Amino acid sequence: MFSIVEMVVVLVAAALMTTVAIKEDAAKRRAQVMTAEGQNEAVINSALSDWVTNNYATLTAGGPVAVVANPPTLNDLFTQGNLKQPHAPGPFWGGAYVISMSVGPATCTASNGDCHVTYVMYPSKPLTRGGVPDIVGASQIAQAGGNAFGYSKTQNAGTITGLNGAWTATNPLGNVPAAILATNGPTSDGNSVYIRRDGALTWTGDQNVNHVSLHNVHDLDAEGTVSAANVGATGAVAASGAVAAGTSVTAGTTVTAGTTIGMGSVGWPRTACPAVNAMAGASDGSGLILSCQKLSGVLQWMPVGGQKLWYGYTSILSGAGTYVPNPECPAGGTPGIVVSGQSMYTDPTATINYPTSGTGPWTVYITDGSGAIIDGRAVASTFCSY
Template sequence: MFSIVEMVVVLVAAALMTTVAIKEDAAKRRAQVMTAEGQNEAVINSALSDWVTNNYATLIAGGPVAVVASPPTLNDLFTQGNLKQPHAAGPFWGGSYVISMSVGPATCTASAGDCHVTYVMYPSKPLTRGGVPDIVGASQIAQAGGNSFGYSKTQNAGTITGLNGAWTANNPLGNVPAAILATNGPTSDGNSVYIRRDGALTWTGDQNVNHVSLHNVHDLDAEGTVSAANVGATGAVAASGAVAAGTTVTAGTTVTAGTTIGMGSVGWPRTACPAVNAMAGASDGSGLVLSCQKVSGVLQWMPIGGPKLWYGYTAIPDGNGTFVPNPVCPAGGTPGIVVSGQSTYTDPTASIHYRVDGTGPWTVYIVDGSPGDNTVIPGTAVATTYCSY
């Protein structure tokens, strides 16, 4: 049997072991609480970052601001959808979560797009345990929060140091150990390398969209050249300069140009064309404008004015022979002439004929009799010339 002394020794050892186990369990549970607090603050910090991104254009609109007058509250983050659930107003040891932000640097401007939004989020009271700053607990909270978190130590307590010494910031609580603070850092303030959907920042270089499509574009303004293989528009296409297209420009209503609309020299009269109302320039570079018309059921390029383009007229002052110059017909046109009488004098028993000699230029006579008669009679007429296709 055990002696009384031996039993006392066993009981004391068991009590010591129980005490150690209780302390270890309490330490474990406290570490779990610190981790949960750090994760909770990380969720708030992430939501705050989203809020800054969503409101970036408004925040930088006025340029640099030392202290933003109305930073969001936790309730704002929840009601605007940045926080998925409501959060307590402060940490478990008391106080509240404080949010502060600024826009800088002092030389930035909204137009230049070089403003940054800096924010901090921190509990209004340091972490304590038994009335003493709990540096270990603050470290556990920061570790659970991530790289955006830091805490103040006993030495140099007026400075918050990020994890692994990555960054430092002034302690907003003063020269106090165990203060915990989260910040967005220099690159997560909405001013990122991505194209912002709210248009707050202007592009600083040429863009290559890698052959993908842009859909549902409202207005497209260009100071330089717009080049496209095909342009299809359901509304008006307005250009103050040149519009160059490799193939077709299609508009649902109107194509308006501030100066000129140029067409490629690709057509030739009486040759096949692609579709009714298509337009082209004559391939000889003469400037003759052709439209695609259906002639006898066949689509052909034809001058816009029709198969005969009238060029001018020459007065025939008398019947003794007047020289009429022929027009220079572009795109292989054939010159032609029509003579219309104005006044004549002849034997009532005879007939009046306008004799035209030549195929262009011509000489026009007013004669009495049949076409072969050379009896010239007094009179006047007008000769109108044209090009036939």
């Protein structure tokens, strides 16, 4: 049998244990509430970041703005799809979620693409417990929110400090402990480092797309050289400068150049070519333009003007011999000459001849059937044959 004293001791101990358990359970439940609040604010902050991304061009179009006049409300975030479900307008301890934005720095311009959007989101009231600032609870909320969150402490309460001291910001509530704030900066928007789909920011360096394709491009403008292994176009290809291709440029209609079109030095007369109508420059750098032609069933490079390119005309004014210069034949062409009579005097029964000497240059004569030089006039036409 227990004595009355022993029974009293047991009852008191049981009451104390119950009280401790209740306090521990209450602390545990409050920590869960703080965690849920932090996670809830993190969702709002993430939606706010998405909203800034979607509205970046509009926000930065006017350059620096100290305070954005109409930042989004929680209802805006929901109706525009950034929040997947409606949220309460404020935290469980009262007040409202406040959103503030600015565009800076003060020297930025929309044309330079160096403006950033800075925003903060915070409860309008500090977290309290029994009328006293709850620093521990604010810490739990910030930790559940993530690295974008911070809170003010008892010392230096006018400053919001990010987790692990990663950043600091001015406390929007003043010199008040247990204020909670989420930010994306506070000096950058966190999105400007990416290639934006709305074109609000310009690239600041060369890009390497790692051999992947770009599809459905409307216009492609270049201030310098456009180099490609193969260019295919269903419309016009226009260039004010150089268009360089490793193999071919294919267009459905026309290729238009503001100045000149240069041929690659890849061809040589009478050598094999890839396809009819292909064009190339002679590989000796002479500037002779070649086209791929089908001759006797064989594809081969030939001059655009044909197998004979006519270069000059020399008047033959005397049968005694006239000097005719030879053309400088590019790409290994063979010089040739044709003499056509214009007038002459001879015995009507005699034969008229226009003999030449040399392989270029030449000397052209006018003779009769017996080889005697006679008076007359003729024209010598020179050419290059391939």
